[in-house]
Amino acid sequence: MEHNNKHNEVKFQNPHLTVDVVVFSIVNEQLCTLMIKRQRAPFQGNWALPRAEINPKLDASLEFTAKRNIKLLLDVDTPYLEQVQTIGNNERDPRGWSVSVVYYSLIAENAFPVKENAQPLKWMTINETLSKALSFDHQHIIENCYHRLQNKSLYTSLPIFLLPEEFTLTELQKTYELVLGIKMEKKSFRRRLLDAGFLQETGRMRHANHRPALLYRLSERQPYYFARIIEGVRDSKNID
Amino acid sequence: MEHNNKHNEVKFQNPHLTVDVVVFSIVNEQLCTLMIKRQRAPFQGNWALPRAEINPKLDASLEFTAKRNIKLLLDVDTPYLEQVQTIGNNERDPRGWSVSVVYYSLIAENAFPVKENAQPLKWMTINETLSKALSFDHQHIIENCYHRLQNKSLYTSLPIFLLPEEFTLTELQKTYELVLGIKMEKKSFRRRLLDAGFLQETGRMRHANHRPALLYRLSERQPYYFARIIEGVRDSKNID
């Protein structure tokens, strides 16, 4: 069974395969990810990403596995799900070669972990996940997803999926700023979004103790791709 | 073993897992992918993408598996390799649930299939792959990689990896045009590339029966990301 793998036909035992999801949401004006406390070794008692095995009888595809798991955890259908990467090596799991297909999902605030879940679930702020020790290489995975989200937010309408159906332009700008960690210029932000043409006025308004704001909704389910990236205000690019 | 997969702990048999590579190169001024003729069922005798099993003893990671396979087929180290997607479902292989981690690779012309390979290998033009019946969902996979390559070429320096170490700006423009299927404007192309600052003059020149051209090389191994996408000449965007 040694050297004739030129033919790609030698059979090796398949490495262990799972589907991991990084669910982003905004909770208390903070970008958070959904984490789960592990019930058994390895990393027992540590926080980890939700993970699902493929159920060949139940799941038609990897994407379905991811969706099924999100539904199980939060009882919502995610409005945005994207496959980010697949990590596979012999170091990430002490039990041996393992492979994770990683998805990230964006959902609006107010999705609460399902109570009947056996494991403790919680929304952990992105800063917390990036600074504290997590299970396996999950910190690394979250970092990758976060970078992808940030990067894509520079030239797409992705952050909209972190908001409810109806939202004001100011709320949307705040969401972009939260995700990107930069301040944006109001006029150029609004011009960019409105000129793109994928926002629809709902006719309703958001009221507070000042001038009410128009409420918008998406007219397309697909994210919009802009031709240029956001540059951010020209001095002091970082919020923090 | 039915319903308590809330705990993500029910063990299912792992689906079959492979690493597939779409190797792009320019052969005879045509964008091509490396294809292999299948020696056994299913799809015996049909063209397919090169595919490798993970060898847990040999491979430290999925990326290593991909590199190992390219080396085996062409005896080159690819200058660019990127994971595109992982496809897994119960329809793509008649034998059942199967998962492919897909990479694409860019290499310069003049990499020839290794002769001792048992299977017949060939460079197939992208048009041929997209029009003729291939094995499994490989046409679909190639299409995805091709779109990713085209899309990324609009805002990165990727097409450079399809050229040898040293190249002229005209050769580079031709490569972009070939990949993107659009004509580009000479001045803006050169300005864009030179202003980015990642090209280095080699001091040598390409000679022919006309004015010789400066030869350039990359000064960084990482692809460069532009802030704006290529728009292409404003009328008649398509070549074909």
Place this chain on the structure above:
DNA sequence: CGAATAGTGTCTATGAGACAGTATGCT
């Protein structure tokens, strides 16, 4: 010299950021 390709000068178009101004609702 002429053919052919390399390479440039400079105009317009687009869309981003800057910044100050106006609009409208609540208390």
Place this chain on the structure above:
DNA sequence: AGCATACTGTCTCATAGACACTATTCG
């Protein structure tokens, strides 16, 4: 009225495309 936030007018700036021009080598 006056505060707070919504929304706009219009300037500058960066970078893309248009297009015509000049430069250099070979035969």
